[in-house]
Amino acid sequence: MNNHHWQQRKEAVIAKGMGNLAPVYITQAENMTLSDxxxxxxxxxxxGIAVTNTGHSHPQIIDAVKRQLDQFSHTCAMVTPYPAFVELAEQLVERTPGSSAKKAIFLTTGAEAVENAVKIARAKTGRSGVIAFKGGFHGRTNLCMGLTGKVTPYKAGFGPFPNEIYHLPFPNACHGISQAHSLNxxxxxxxSTIEPARVAAIIFEPVQGEGGFYPAPPAWAQAIRRLCDQxxxxxxxxxxxxxxxxxxxxxxxxxxxIEPDLMTLAKGIAGGFPLSAVVGKAEIMDAASPGGLGGTYAGSPLGCVAGLEVLKIIDKDNLCDKASxxxxxxxxxxxxxxxxxxxITDIRQLGAMVxxxxxxxxxxxxxxxLTKQLVQSAPQAGLILLSCGVRGNVIRLLPPLTADMDEIRLGLNRLRVLFEQLVK
Ligand SMILES: Cc1ncc(COP(=O)(O)O)c(C=O)c1O
Structure with a gap:
């Protein structure tokens, strides 16, 4: 059965809203190569949208997950936890930026991590307002849609959104939005709209992802940090x-x-196993009462053991330097x-976020x-690409950090072929 056949079967039973970029049905994935x-x-x-930073099917992660599966797959960490749940939290509170005493919670998806970070901020401050940024993306649940600053496809038709959310311009040199403009x-x-004493949280991405890969300028982030402290x-x-x-x-x-008060983590945290986390200052993290945070599958043992291996691989293979x-x-x-x-009017790159x-x-x-054509035609050239950007005109390149350099070059050669075919 070929890809076309599977795509037809998919379209018959999966709702349109859950689209797929490439009509390619995968049977095997290894490091940077997908087979259909x-x-x-x-x-x-x-x-997998910046998830398999450690490559597809990393043997070390797969072995750890298999060992865990032989022991047990679920008890619910809120009922009877397990060592990996604690060990991964110990690693994360140690490794996230800043010297404050920290604590963590685990969840399952990125959107849940964002939801919980906002819950914790509201519990700590007793305030309701949340400030987010245009072009930001925070997930598809109702609160996260509200926080997201990109209408199509994430918000269009899905209102009403929660109130007490305010969007500001994100500094963006490429589009003439200065740091001063954003801060003003x-x-x-x-x-004009909400007094700071009613604002629980300000949330931003250090590099806007879905919004188009725009990095936050350090001086702007430091000014936001000062305003939050004030x-x-x-x-x-x-x-x-x-x-x-x-x-x-x-x-x-x-x-x-800067040291953020809270950080939301997901995607690359567990190399492809569903896991997310909120990590932050202990005095803030402890604001919610027992039972107020969590979820049935939150901090699944499979995700936690995978997460421990991800950190070992990042250290052993020096993946930070490799990303650069x-x-x-x-x-x-x-x-x-x-x-x-x-x-190609701009090239943006921070590590392997290109x-x-x-x-x-x-x-x-x-x-x-043109962006859409390039992304849709990429599989025919042996390449999987993603787009992003509020105006849908950005191609983002997120190879695994375990990639072979020759394969990276080969992938970019295929991108050139696509340009030669599609750009007249
Ligand atoms: C910055 C950011 N926040 C939140 C999310 C939502 O994560 P999830 O799709 O796992 O709910 C994403 C997903 O792309 C993201 O990029």
């Missing part, structure tokens, strides 16, 4: 896409020179591509149709 039901192979520049908008919000607001860094060595540091917040090396190689090759294709923005070189109009 037809025997085709693909270079994976998606990593915050001061204006405090003066007004007793909890600062939440959403590291769900940026964490676990992706950007060349274990956490991208390390580039900003991969990013440099990609940037060089993309700059060469840009020489041939001026439609993106190209596609716009008309003369009118600067976003080329979202």
């Amino acid at each position: 039901v037809e025997g085709n192979q693909y270079i994976d520049f998606a990593s 908008a915050l001061e204006d919000l405090f003066a 007004h007793g607001i909890v600062l939440i860094c959403d590291e769900i896409q940026t964490g676990f060595a992706r950007t060349g540091k274990l956490f991208a917040t390390e580039y900003l020179g 090396a991969i990013g440099e190689v990609m940037k060089q090759q993309l700059e060469a591509l840009q020489q041939s294709f001026p439609e 993106a190209i923005e596609l716009s008309d070189p003369v009118t600067h109009k976003p080329l979202s149709d």
